[in-house]
Amino acid sequence: MKVAILTDGVYGDRAYNTIKSKFPCDFITVKYYGDFDEITISENTIEKLKDYDLFITYTLNPDLTYELVRKIKELNNKAFVLVGAWKGEGFKKQIESFGNAFCPYLMCDIDEDELKDYKDYLDNYPHLKEFLKYFGKPKVKLYIKNNKIEKIDVLREAPCGSTSETLKEFVGREFNDKTLIDIGLRVQHFCRAGKIRLFVEKEGKKTKAGKILVSGIQVIQIP
Known part of the structure; x- marks a missing residue:
């Protein structure tokens, strides 16, 4: 299983250093331009979205986070996304409506019990289940x-x-x-x-x- 940490440059380094002890893991700084519904992610980053089984986003720009989840769904339908930075229940519902993403209140508050209302996630994305053996709720x-x-x-x-x-x-x-x-x-x-x-x-x-x-x-x- 391959994991990628997606960041816009501020957070994610500690997760990368921790997770790479168990799984192949890359730290990717997302290059993009524009804002709101006109965000464009660089082609180099888009190509990388095809290569991983699990993504963890630490992007603070909500429009960028939305576009990343949408692109991953489009390009790599076997991959799951844990959204490590988000605000607002409306945004959470919007992101999770893609069916390939989960917005935890805290990254250290995830386990199979926390996802019991999202049973399809664990059934459809076995790499998420594998990840939760080692990382999540201590x-x-x-x-x-x-x-x-x-x-x-x-x-x-x-x-x-x-x-x-x-x-x-x-x-x-x-x-x-x-x-x-x-x-x-x-x-x-x-x-x-x-x-x-x-x-x-x-x-x-x-x-x-x-x-x-x-x-x-x-x-x-x-x-």
């Missing part, structure tokens, strides 16, 4: 010995790599009631999700990312 085993964190086993990593970056700091530390709270707070330092939008969101994405990581931790006591 799944971690925390091994405790003599009240200290002896070892950490990351079974599924957040695509941005924040799971491992956070937890490696806790190896050897004492484990107590506050440890999981500290982990949930620390991951926010590595999280690139946007700040809370006042009057729109009740909870910021960084806070949510912390809760997601903590909920995915299984604590195992070893003799």
Whole structure:
């Protein structure tokens, strides 16, 4: 399976560095000109859209994101698109109406349960299912010995790599009631999700990312 990170130059580098540890992965800066419904993607980029099984877009221009998903659907109907940057439920519905794309609230909040209402995605795009074995909603085993964190086993990593970056700091530390709270707070330092939008969101994405990581931790006591 081949993965491509599509960016307009700002985000996506950390996802690329994380995902390439498991799958062949390329980092593609999309060249385009124009705006609104007159966006034109460079021919060089369009050719590349034919070559991958899974795309993750970190394009901040919504018109560009729309055009990328549309082009991928047209040129490569076996490929799936995870939209890593988007705003607005209307835009989400518009993008997902193509049938080959999903807009997660957070990239670290995707697993098969999250996609249970999108069963066709998993049935029609087996490479998405393969991707979710290793990346998405964090799944971690925390091994405790003599009240200290002896070892950490990351079974599924957040695509941005924040799971491992956070937890490696806790190896050897004492484990107590506050440890999981500290982990949930620390991951926010590595999280690139946007700040809370006042009057729109009740909870910021960084806070949510912390809760997601903590909920995915299984604590195992070893003799």
